[in-house]
Amino acid sequence: MGRVKIARKSTFIDMTAMSDVTVLLLTFFMLTSTFLQKEPTTVITPPSVSTEKVQETNFVQVLVSPEGKVWLTMNNDTSSSWSNEKMRMALLDKVSEIYNESHKNKVNFNVAQKQAFAKLGSFGVPLQQMGEFLDLADQQEGQTKMDKWLSGEDENPNHITGIPVSWNSDENTLNEFQMWMKALRQTENDNLAQAIKDGTGVAIKADVNTSFDIIHMVMDNLQTIHMNKFTFLTALKAGE
């Protein structure tokens, strides 16, 4: 009886096809991706049947945390003469001007601080601490320190997170949030001013479980400075 010979087969698997597919997928994701902006707080926007898409440019996002803290993010039309950097610089000038009109303790920013501000993503610290905050940019691990301050994970108890906001219906004694919003309209960026007038320029982003009290305060603040039209950021509702 002859022994049956089993041919030895190579276990080498050809990975070329697999590699082709993964490269294709990778290309797809690289081209379609827009990176998640790092935000000081994570919120889940409420579901809605509205199918209006969010604006790509010319709007200011007002991020509201469930505790009632407020941060701003600028989204400017980079194709026009107003880049994000230029807009932020103009905004900082304007807001300090408005602030100094009504406060004895004046705020002033040097060139380095202004340039640091121009590079910020979201921002939200009281104006009195803004200088100290912007100085962090030149330090070692400055970005991490700034992020920590913005998200309220800072160890320093003196560092206040969020733009100060409170109930206020008096146009003559604006709070800092109202000053920022007013300053936005007064920078000579016509595109943004028009968008704010149309109601697409201000987008409020808040968590689905944030209490109405806090949203109401933000809405009331905007109403006081005659910004009666704005949008809520929502997520698409499944079904219905």
Added chain:
Amino acid sequence: MAEVQQNSGGDGKKGAQKKMQIRVDFTPMVDMNMLLITFFMLCTTMIKSQTLTIALPSNEKVENQENMSQASADDAVTIIIDAKRKKGSLDVDSVNGHVVNEVYYYFGKPGGDAGIFGPGGTVLSENNNIQKSEFLSDEINAAGDHNARGIRQIIQQRNKDVLEEITKIKKKYAEGGFGSLETKADREAAQAAYDQAASEIRKNENLKKPVVIIKSTPQASFGSLVEILDEMQINSISKYQIDNMTRADSVMIIDYQNRNHE
């Protein structure tokens, strides 16, 4: 595929080179690609958020009282959103983690024509016309019909005239009454004509339309505000506004809760 065969010149010659196979192992390449894909998948946002536009009335004091547009008591529907409570704390949906909200509503003036407050500010429970409802999605029966429930049903009943007209033009649209639905361009044109017709119906002064006043208690969630604004859109309500709670509203809710032992 990933191999190159080298053919030696003439076979059997002296000093002929050995046949050699060059294989390139792509496994590490695939590993790396997978890692990169994972990174990009986790770091991207595919879905753009939607927006909901709202316009608030100007809060400047109106000097001339005659200029104020008063909703007639007949048309007014007041909806008050409140968060549901469960033994002191807010009730949270076990599935999606959202705060569960409920709605109170009344038609016309608080307490009806007689009002809710008696002499000396006493509360007249017998006049309390507040009722309670919930946010509920449509019930779909075996025949595929949508049956509105909860607050949506109540709004739909009040807005019957407009919704009937809207249903008519919806049918017309489906049958091609606003132009053919064959190509994409045709559909867009028909959709535009439909939107125009729908907007005219919503503005038609001859139809009886409710004016919805949306109020909210402080503890109600932002999600419920968006939800009630959605209901306005779903039910084609053209006139609605967000307003502040009044003392009568709070009193009526407390009175309702007391009577129903909540």
